[in-house]
Amino acid sequence: xxxxxxxxTGALAGIGRATATAFARDGASVVVSGRRDEEGKALAAELxxxxxxxxxxxxxxxxxxxxxxxIEGTVQIFGRLDAAVNNAGYTGSVGxxxxxxxxxxxxxxxxxxxxxxxxxxxxxxxxxxxxxGSIVNLSSTFGERGGRGAGxxxxxxxxxxxxxxxxxxxxxxxxxxxxxxxxGPVATAGLDNFTGGGDASAAMAAxxxxxxxxxxxxxxxxxxxxxxxxxxxxxxxxxAVNGGKTxx
Numbered sequence: 001x002x003x004x005x006x007x008x009t010g011a012l013a014g015i016g017r018a019t020a021t022a023f024a025r026d027g028a029s030v031v032v033s034g035r036r037d038e039e040g041k042a043l044a045a046e047l048x049x050x051x052x053x054x055x056x057x058x059x060x061x062x063x064x065x066x067x068x069x070x071i072e073g074t075v076q077i078f079g080r081l082d083a084a085v086n087n088a089g090y091t092g093s094v095g096x097x098x099x100x101x102x103x104x105x106x107x108x109x110x111x112x113x114x115x116x117x118x119x120x121x122x123x124x125x126x127x128x129x130x131x132x133g134s135i136v137n138l139s140s141t142f143g144e145r146g147g148r149g150a151g152x153x154x155x156x157x158x159x160x161x162x163x164x165x166x167x168x169x170x171x172x173x174x175x176x177x178x179x180x181x182x183x184g185p186v187a188t189a190g191l192d193n194f195t196g197g198g199d200a201s202a203a204m205a206a207x208x209x210x211x212x213x214x215x216x217x218x219x220x221x222x223x224x225x226x227x228x229x230x231x232x233x234x235x236x237x238x239x240a241v242n243g244g245k246t247x248x
Contacts, residue, residue: 002026002027002028003027003028003029004023004028004029004082004083004227004228005028005029005031005074005078005079005080005081005082005083006020006023006028006029006030006031006082006083006084006085006227007030007031007033007070007071007074007081007083007084007085007123008020008023008030008031008032008033008084008085008087009033009034009059009061009070009084009085009086009087009088009115009119010033010034010061010087010088010089010138011032011033011034011040011043011087012032012034012036012039012040012043013039013188013189013190014186014188014189014190014216015087015138015183015186015188015216015219015220015223016032016034016085016087016088017043017216018216018217018219018220019085019087019219019220019223019224020032020043020047020054021046021047021050021220022217022220022221022223022224023224023227024047024050024051024052024054025050025052026224027051027052028052028083029052029053029054029078030044030047030052030053030054030055031054031055031056031057031070031073031074031077031078032044032047032054032055032056032057033056033057033058033059033070033088034056034058034059034088035058035059035060037056037058040056040057040058041056043056044056053078055077057069057070057073057074061088061111061114061115061116061118061119062110062111062114062115062118063118064118064121067115067118067119067121067122068118068122070122071122071123071125071126072122075126080126080130081123081126081127081130081133082132082133082134083133083134083135083136083227083228084119084123084133084134084135084136085135085136085138085223085227086115086116086119086120086123086135086136086137086138087138088111088115088119089111089112089115089138090107090108090111090112091108091153091190091193091194092104092107092108092150092152092153092194093194094149094150094194094196095149096149096151097151097152100151100152104152105152108152108153108156109152109155109156109159112153112156112157112159112160113156113159113160113163116137116159116160116163117163120135120137120163120167120178123135124167124170124171124176127171127174127176128171128174128176131174131175132175132176133175133176133177134176134177134178134179134226134227134228134231135167135176135177135178135179136179136180136181136223136226136227137160137163137164137178137179137180137181138160138180138181138183139157139160139161139164139180139181139182139238140153140157140160140182140183141182141183141184141185141240141242141245141246142154142157143157143158143160143161143180143182143238144158144161144182144238144240144246145246150194153194157182160180161180161182161238164178164179164180164236164238165236165238168235168236168237169236172235172236177226177231177232177234177235178235178236179226179231179234179235179236179237179238179239180237180238180239181219181222181223181226181238181239181241182238182239182240182241182242183214183219183241183242184208184214184240184241184242184243184245184246185201185204185205185207185208185213185214185242185245186213186214186215186216186218186219187201187213187214187215187216188216191204191213201213207245208242208243208244208245209243209244209245209247210243210244211243212243214241214242214243218241219241222239222241226239
């Protein structure tokens with residue numbers, strides 16, 4: 001990814017942070033985005049210490065004007081957009097569908113679905129014009145199956161898969177690839193917030209055939225591969241990275 005320009009949304013923690021770091025170590029120019037300015041500026045500084053170029057641009061992916069400004073700002077700073085990682089997401093809380101509210105639905109879907117729509121819309125606009133690009137969306141093991149107590153999150157990740165496949169078909173002839181990575185349970189603060197941590201997280205690890213939770217760097221490596229020219233004949237795919245959880 002040397003000399004490539006890469007955008008990572010939701011980059012300030014977890015998988016997003018690991019992904020931005022992986023690209024920077026490979027020599028990419030990286031734009032990181034999120035909503036916590038001090039953390040964003042600090043992350044960009046850390047990435048520059050790895051020897052590459054990095055900038056932080058604040059954006060809330062649920063607001064189209066923010067997303068438009070993010071993409072335009074990336075191009076203004078670095079001249080183009082070679083790869084985008086749409087990592088911004090929200091897990092919501094565990095609970096039966098009968099207990100869910102319109103507010104809970106809006107919180108999950110505004111980030112995971114509406115935010116992805118805005119991101120794809122403006123990333124693809126730039127990539128079609130320049131005639132190349134690669135997009136990697138963040139899905140989940142739940143994007144292909146159900147999950148007791150996680151209905152809103154599960155439904156939102158099914159939508160991510162649908163967007164990914166549809167976008168890939170729309171722009172394949174334009175030299176642009178669109179794929180998604182679907183992690184299983186990964187050791188992050190987000191997982192602990194979703195499950196409550198402790199025994200619940202341990203139970204999720206026990207349900208993985210490899211017997212452990214994934215690590216953020218393991219997801220970042222696959223994202224980096226899909227975004228790179230090495231994956232030049234891969235598009236429209238949902239790549240599972242889950243320790244064998246969906247093998248059966």
